[in-house]
Amino acid sequence: MGGRHMTITPSWLDTADRRSPWSQVTALVAGIGVSGYSAAAGLLGVGAHVIVVDERAGDAEREKATILETLGADVRLGPGVTATLPAGVDFVVTSPGWQPDAPALVAAAGRGVPILGEIDLALRLRDPDNAAPWLALTGTNGKTTTVAMLAAILRAAGLRTAAVGNIGDPVVDAVLDPEPYDVLAVELSSFQLHWARRLSPRAAAVLNVAPDHLDWHGTIDAYARDKGKIFEGCEIACVYNVADAATEELVREADVAEGCRAIGFTAGVPAVGMLGVVDGVLADRAFVEQRQTSAAELCTLDDLPSKAPHNVANALAAAALARAHGVPVSAVRAGLRGFTLEPHRIQHVADVDGVVYVDDSKATNAHAALASLMTYDPAVWIAGGLAKGQDFDDLVHAVKGRLRGVVLLGRDRELIAAALARHAPEVPVIEVADGDTEVMDRVVAHARQLARPGDTVLLAPGCASFDLFTSYSARGEAFAASVRRLGGR
Template sequence: MSASAGGAGTTVTVTGLGVSGVAAARSLVRDGHRVVVVETGDGERQRAAAAELAAIGVEVRFGAELPPETGLVVTSPGWRPGNPLLARAAAEGVEVIGEVELAWRRRRAGAAPWLALTGTNGKTTAVRMLTAMLKAAGHEAAAVGNVGTPVVEAVDKPYDVLAVELSSFQLHWSSGLAPRAAAVLNVADDHLDWHGSMEEYARAKGRVYEHAEVVVYNADDPWSARLAAPYAQEGAGRKVAGFTLDVPARGQLGVVEDLLVDRAFVDDPVGAAEELATLADVRPFAPHNVANALAAAALARAYGVPAEAVRRGLLEYVPDPHRIAHVARVAEVDYVDDSKATNPHAAAASLASYPSIVWVAGGLLKGADVDDLVRRAAPRLRAAVLLGTDRARIREALARHAADVPVVEVEGQDTGVMDRVVTEAARLASPGDTVLLAPAGASMDIFTDYGARGDAFARAVHRLAVPGGARAGE
């Protein structure tokens, strides 16, 4: 990769001292480039990161000015396209890319191929399932990208294959990615404040397909199917495989009775199907998690993973916390933590998994609409307990579409609010109900992240007294 790509300067400017920015700066220095990091924040964390980078020869400038000698900008995912520094770079003809694109350009000959996936929800679950399948087949594999480990670090390591989770932000700044196979799990309203419109958000997701050898799409999701459609046309030169929760057609993976089966990566997709796993092998079991498993299986099969390794990978996969995690049963009521349901699409999948629900919801909706979510969930709702900044919008949707559902709002911006929420939910719940934390919004109005929100919910549940004086979970 040339440091002067996109302009006449000799410096690579990296924006932001977050995980991806620091990783990009380190990799560029190792490649012999002069690197300047521009950081708009000036807190203790940023100063510590700046000191670490200074020790290896990286200059850090606090502010928002584009260094005049810049020949290439590597931007962090959180920086919006309209940021003045990025806009100025574009106006001056300086190329702007992201850390993922930088990683792709830094790949050496014989580097590990990528199996890439994106989607509004389910990305981390699917990429970890995929990694488990790859390892079960004997491959040295790692889950990287939006899942935590920067791709720019992983490409220097001797992996056989990389399972790459990509966000819409990362894909917006990527143009050359050519994964062995790529999947779009689903697309629903999210991050519209960043992208500006649903169309732009979906377009960013669809970039994962542009140069992929194998296109994997969700036949049950209209946006995923629409994004994949151009590659399925005759003469497009791509293998296209769908996945569905229904019986699969030719060229799809799907469900037949209690089996996950493949009619895409078999010798005779017209007359044959291969059993991959059973529904019981998918943990935690929920319809949207079965879809995640099928997407992971499609990517694994595109890489040649045998059926037995798909099943073994699902059995060895350990679910991450705060994803439809059963916390406890108290007085014949189940308490489930799905704090990771940070948008309406994720909450809808969670709500569809239980028949009788006391719904704990609220937070930052990020511009997303909740009317369709509430309309579809209304028959399952027995009550709702709302918290957070945008709780009024959920209350109004409940009044329109579920007027008979009792609603309690819990005010407060302190982290102790969850104890009050769980107390109210327990009061409203009856034996056989599920108290479900599926907020449909981000957590940062009250909590540091969705994990802290889920932990607070679990602690509050475990403080509930049960008959006889025992505690939940004992």
């Protein structure tokens, strides 16, 4: 075999659970970040032999390595350690951010060594006697808010639950918790879903599909296909967005369990088999016996933390997943009434000289920025950052009539400026260059100059933050601090 080490992966791996003979296998965990550390610790806990590799070797990585080595792992950090596949590896667990063309993953595929994502690993580590069902959701935007709403509803129903996955604790940690959960609210990113092979959730939802992470997935079609994997094997309900035809198409293409239903959610009056809004009331015409002639009242728009259209859609999707699990109407109402939005999601910062300042730093792609901008008219829009391969023409064309002006910052600000020049040449645009002076102070000062009483200054960047800030949270906090200084507070 030319010196290549070949391994024969045990046949039980495909149907493994926590009680499988894990001590017989060696796993390579690719990455020592949050999910990689969790995967390695989980595998060590069930007796597997574990090798961990990561090109990074900073203080955080070495600290985790010390713990994993104490537990028995072979940890290899530093440049070059991921270039090859170690001998004797039975399967690989890859962290979500690792692209399929990473050398170790290419080598594994070439040798026929299975590659699992953290989600498939978590499914294989469940206790067969206490395997909590999953209510899973994905989408380009709104995932974190919706899964948090879902968890609030489930808790209001008296169920032990947690929001896990792309939010909160890793799924591996949740399935290995000594105290079993009743049900898990699982947020899944396109990266996590890319590697998924056997999800089979109790119910699943795709909130929306819009171009994002094209630098990772390559094309919008590949990105959408990965999102659609969430419906594979779905048992009770596949929840889709009536306003986004791509989400319904993913349901049509999915191979689901016998009897699984397609359930739509809409901002309008719901048809049979849908959830929607009737005269300010969120209504369920999907999970009631008399759905041909009536609907169940879930809550009112006034019960929600925000009446912004995309927030209403998030609430409907969360309610649909909860209702698919059999949660009563009273718990949906109680969960949504008590829910508060996380920071940096359409967060009111201050009113200064008759102008409202709103932080939606979480709007890290064009689709999210569109949803945010459609809530305000007129608006001074603050945008820019890392574009991640996006195009902004459709966004600008859709919102140009709402814009008082635009202030741009960040590495890819010229992409948005070019779209504005093509589709909204009459809108004033100010580009703020990077520099030693606090960039957000300059951005907010320019926005103040453009705004008039009654306007909203909206930070909805449409881009990732990592060129200038450590996170979208740090970007939002910088904005809020600048606004407070503007108002003398």
